[in-house]
Amino acid sequence: MTAVAADRFAPPAPPRPVPYVGLVTRGIAFALDAAIINAVAITVSALMALILSMFSDPGWLKTFVVAAGAVAYVLWLVGYFVFFWTTTGQTPGDRMMRFRVRSNSGGRLKPRRALLRFVALVLAALPLFAGFLMILFDRRRRGLHDWIARTVVVDEQRPARRR
Numbered sequence: 001m002t003a004v005a006a007d008r009f010a011p012p013a014p015p016r017p018v019p020y021v022g023l024v025t026r027g028i029a030f031a032l033d034a035a036i037i038n039a040v041a042i043t044v045s046a047l048m049a050l051i052l053s054m055f056s057d058p059g060w061l062k063t064f065v066v067a068a069g070a071v072a073y074v075l076w077l078v079g080y081f082v083f084f085w086t087t088t089g090q091t092p093g094d095r096m097m098r099f100r101v102r103s104n105s106g107g108r109l110k111p112r113r114a115l116l117r118f119v120a121l122v123l124a125a126l127p128l129f130a131g132f133l134m135i136l137f138d139r140r141r142r143g144l145h146d147w148i149a150r151t152v153v154v155d156e157q158r159p160a161r162r163r
Contacts, residue, residue, distance in 0.1 A: 019155035020141035021099040023132060026153060032093030037080055041073055078118055085114040090156070098156045109151065117149035 052065060084091040086109050089100040101117070103109055109117070124131025124144040131144030140152055 018152075021097075021153040021155055022141050023135040025097050025099065026135070029091070029093035029097040029099070032096055033080070033091045036092055037077055041076060044072075045069065078115070081118050081121075082111060082114040085109050085117065086111050099153055100156055101151055101153055104150045104152055109149075113149055113151070117145055117151055120145035120148035123148075 048065070048069070052061070055061075081091060084094075085101050088095075089102060089108055094100065101109060103113065120131075133143075134147070135141050135143045142152060146152060
């Protein structure tokens with residue numbers, strides 16, 4: 001029997017264990033994302049302030065602009081995470097740290113689940129970041145937000161290089 005035929009009848013290789021991502025790696029990725037989010041927000045704010053400085057300032061305009069800016073910032077923040085988690089499974093910070101957010105079954109997140117994960121992420125951070133401590137003790141490295149949204153954070157799988 002040839003080597004090719006022998007390979008065809010060989011038992012399949014055992015599946016590789018899924019490498020789950022821990023707290024420090026996720027924290028670094030979140031810090032990178034926060035830097036991107038805030039850099040864009042500061043740039044937009046500076047441009048808006050420059051544009052508004054060219055007009056006379058009635059009293060109500062400042063209040064309206066601050067309120068509109070706050071709403072725009074929240075929409076930008078939520079949209080950033082939901083967009084990236086649903087399209088590629090990773091934010092730019094996640095990409096730099098080489099991991100992805102997946103559903104428990106391994107598939108991509110739907111927008112509703114990504115939004116739920118974001119809301120749960122905020123809830124996990126509220127009690128002095130206690131919701132993230134679960135990552136240290138869970139076998140699959142899931143925090144409160146991962147439990148609520150039924151997600152896992154896995155190391156990015158790369159195909160093996162051919163020699």
